Amino acid sequence: MDIKEIQSLIKFVARSGASEVKLEMEDIKITIKTGSESPETTIIQAAAPMAQAPQMVAPAPVAQPAAAAAATPAETEDDSKYVTVKSPIIGTFYRKPSPDKPMFVEVGSTINAGDTVCIIEAMKLFNEIESEVSGKIVKVLVDDMSPVEFDQPLFLVDPS
Structure with a gap:
């Protein structure tokens, strides 16, 4: 999860009116609390899993859409x-x-x-x-x- 995604999440939570949102993934834990004028964000992450996650996660999403895109035209024609x-x-x-x-x-x-x-x-x-x-x-x-x-x-x- 990069900084832009985190900022986008903070803005979404602030607009939604939720008072607290917790997001836990394998390598990152985020808690966003609103209640004052500005949202407060707490980010706790482990250094080693974060370094490995982009290498493991990035190839899978790239490969899957390519396979789905290749299968879709064939199905549509039939x-x-x-x-x-x-x-x-x-x-x-x-x-x-x-x-x-x-x-x-x-x-x-x-x-x-x-x-x-x-x-x-x-x-x-x-x-x-x-x-x-x-x-x-x-x-x-x-x-x-x-x-x-x-x-x-x-x-x-x-x-x-």
Whole structure:
């Protein structure tokens, strides 16, 4: 974590109205307290882990986006003819109504507009997600019982 990131964090905490924020990572521990006119920052870090961290952390983020960028165009080309069913809410994705029941849809299932394709649990409420298109399920993009974000693709449907 460099000085600009720390300064940005301090400004964010000051604007948020939080009175205290603690951030602990392997090599650094930061506590930001607000309550007076200016934020007070305490930084405690070990010298040896901090020197090693940039060497270990830097290569991984650089390599991953390159791999993701290379995979994305290939998937986009193949999936362009399909309609994507997306999550309308944030929550936990379930492919079946209960553990002992069969899944709503499988790859190869034919669905109609209005058919329930999954359930997303949000704040202990189970929301049935209905398809907006008719067609055949080509791909399930999320694992059962996984967290999903708003507008995250869940299924690919071949409308033909």
